[in-house]
Amino acid sequence: MAGHELLQAAVLAWYDATARDFPWRRTRDPYAILVSEFMSQQTQIARVLERYDRWLARWPTAQALAAATPAEVLTEWVGLGYNQRALRLREACVIVARDGWPGDSVGLRALPGVGPYTAAAVASFAFGERVAAVDTNVRRVAARWGADPAALLPATRHADWNQAAMELGARVCTARAPRCGECPAASWCPSRGAVRPAPRATPSSRPRFEETDRWARGRVIAALAAGDGLPSRIAPQRLERVLAGLERDGLIERDGPTVGLPGAPR
Numbered sequence: 001m002a003g004h005e006l007l008q009a010a011v012l013a014w015y016d017a018t019a020r021d022f023p024w025r026r027t028r029d030p031y032a033i034l035v036s037e038f039m040s041q042q043t044q045i046a047r048v049l050e051r052y053d054r055w056l057a058r059w060p061t062a063q064a065l066a067a068a069t070p071a072e073v074l075t076e077w078v079g080l081g082y083n084q085r086a087l088r089l090r091e092a093c094v095i096v097a098r099d100g101w102p103g104d105s106v107g108l109r110a111l112p113g114v115g116p117y118t119a120a121a122v123a124s125f126a127f128g129e130r131v132a133a134v135d136t137n138v139r140r141v142a143a144r145w146g147a148d149p150a151a152l153l154p155a156t157r158h159a160d161w162n163q164a165a166m167e168l169g170a171r172v173c174t175a176r177a178p179r180c181g182e183c184p185a186a187s188w189c190p191s192r193g194a195v196r197p198a199p200r201a202t203p204s205s206r207p208r209f210e211e212t213d214r215w216a217r218g219r220v221i222a223a224l225a226a227g228d229g230l231p232s233r234i235a236p237q238r239l240e241r242v243l244a245g246l247e248r249d250g251l252i253e254r255d256g257p258t259v260g261l262p263g264a265p266r
Contacts, residue, residue, distance in 0.1 A: 048060025
């Protein structure tokens with residue numbers, strides 16, 4: 001793909017003019033950035049924004065979070081979904097509190113719950129490593145440009161480039177209905193105008209979310225965090241299946257009939 005420099009300049013100029021002002025974009029603290037990345041996995045940004053500052057006010061450093069109990073961490077996490085992320089975040093901070101921060105994306109990948117994208121994002125935004133942070137949005141944008149994401153990294157401002165590419169995929173070069181007329185890279189994009197809006201989804205035969213074990217797991221954690229005991233809305237057979245899974249995943253502890261969050265006082 002020719003014209004990388006012009007494309008990069010156009011996308012970065014668009015980002016400078018239109019970027020959303022997220023608090024984690026105003027810091028190079030690896031802990032604050034790691035928290036934002038864990039919270040943002042499969043969770044709407046609006047919900048993350050409601051919780052992010054409160055989390056950092058309670059646990060402002062990796063050392064502070066490492067000293068928290070799993071029960072405290074899960075209680076604060078309620079509403080963000082996928083509760084195991086909270087435990088993995090705490091486990092990662094236990095290692096950081098003991099050993100210090102890994103200095104690059106390779107070292108970061110050894111932390112619990114940190115995959116290739118999260119490691120690259122923290123390394124790029126906190127440590128300035130020249131590495132492509134490739135999430136779903138970046139992968140889609142690069143594919144439509146016919147380029148390897150790593151090959152698109154500019155020589156300078158590579159952290160801003162990572163943010164800009166993600167922003168472009170989230171707001172303009174979207175999966176279902178790309179807005180090519182608003183894209184700063186349209187002049188260089190071989191897919192311009194060729195990606196048609198996805199058809200409207202037809203009614204699915206999948207069960208409603210409230211009928212899934214994932215919903216029930218979330219209700220159990222939320223109820224225990226609130227001190228309400230086990231939710232009565234869940235049928236006994238289903239509840240036992242859900243409790244067994246939560247116990248296996250380390251999200252609850254059982255002592256006979258007593259059920260609680262891990263590390264919570266009995």
